[in-house]
Amino acid sequence: MPSHPRASRSRRQTKTPPLPTSPERRRFRQRLLTWYRRHGRSLPWRHTDDPYHILVSEIMLQQTQVDRVLPKYTAWLEKYPSLAALAAAPEHEVTAEWYPLGYNIRPKRLQTIAREAVTRYGGQLPDDEETLRSFQGIGAYTAGAIRSFAFRQRAAILDTNVARVLFRVFVGRGEPKSHAMKRQLWQLSAALVPVRDAFDFNQALMDLGAMVCVARNPKCLVCPMAKGCKTFRGSPLDRP
Numbered sequence: 425m426p427s428h429p430r431a432s433r434s435r436r437q438t439k440t441p442p443l444p445t446s447p448e449r450r451r452f453r454q455r456l457l458t459w460y461r462r463h464g465r466s467l468p469w470r471h472t473d474d475p476y477h478i479l480v481s482e483i484m485l486q487q488t489q490v491d492r493v494l495p496k497y498t499a500w501l502e503k504y505p506s507l508a509a510l511a512a513a514p515e516h517e518v519t520a521e522w523y524p525l526g527y528n529i530r531p532k533r534l535q536t537i538a539r540e541a542v543t544r545y546g547g548q549l550p551d552d553e554e555t556l557r558s559f560q561g562i563g564a565y566t567a568g569a570i571r572s573f574a575f576r577q578r579a580a581i582l583d584t585n586v587a588r589v590l591f592r593v594f595v596g597r598g599e600p601k602s603h604a605m606k607r608q609l610w611q612l613s614a615a616l617v618p619v620r621d622a623f624d625f626n627q628a629l630m631d632l633g634a635m636v637c638v639a640r641n642p643k644c645l646v647c648p649m650a651k652g653c654k655t656f657r658g659s660p661l662d663r664p
């Protein structure tokens with residue numbers, strides 16, 4: 425029996441596009457890394473591989489712009505130079521130290537992670553995804569960031585900026601915030617992250633989303649991904 429036309433249309437709309445081919449992935453990585461080496465931002469958490477420092481930066485950046493995080497990141501690490509120091513601090517002091525970043529669940533989360541690391545892992549953060557995600561307050565994104573930035577593993581990340589870039593370049597249609605799309609974008613991120621250079625690649629994706637493929641008025645005319653991007657905004661003649 426033929427299926428209802430509306431049903432088949434909806435099946436067509438939700439069909440997942442294939443992952444990029446190997447040459448497409450290579451091209452994407454090359455363009456991204458070339459752009460990053462010229463335009464990437466120099467940020468203090470990019471000059472460390474201390475997992476605790478990476479964790480602090482990631483939690484601070486979850487709800488706050490980079491320029492507001494910068495002074496607090498330095499001050500925080502002076503006050504609490506290790507997971508052990510943070511674990512031992514009085515809770516009211518930790519919350520006060522967080523000011524003025526706001527969204528005060530974050531210092532509590534950080535201290536909970538620090539205490540668990542001290543109690544269960546000798547004051548260190550583990551390097552595998554399963555154990556990292558067993559910590560209350562470490563989700564898929566933060567685990568990927570710690571693994572790729574601190575332990576230099578081939579680990580994918582997906583935050584708001586990265587999701588926007590991948591959606592625009594490779595998908596272009598559909599509901600970017602749906603659960604199904606999020607799953608698809610995680611798969612894309614995992615397929616694209618290279619074996620080598622995972623650190624630079626992930627940092628570059630975040631920078632492209634923060635500096636070029638911004639939420640409003642993306643700067644398509646200066647974007648390294650313009651050629652082939654499914655959301656390019658400009659005349660086709662403008663593509664590089």
Ligand code: SF4
Pocket residue numbers: 589592593636637638642643644645647648649650651653654655656657
């Ligand atoms: S071409 Fe435009 S939409 Fe596509 S990734 Fe670049 S800035 Fe974003």
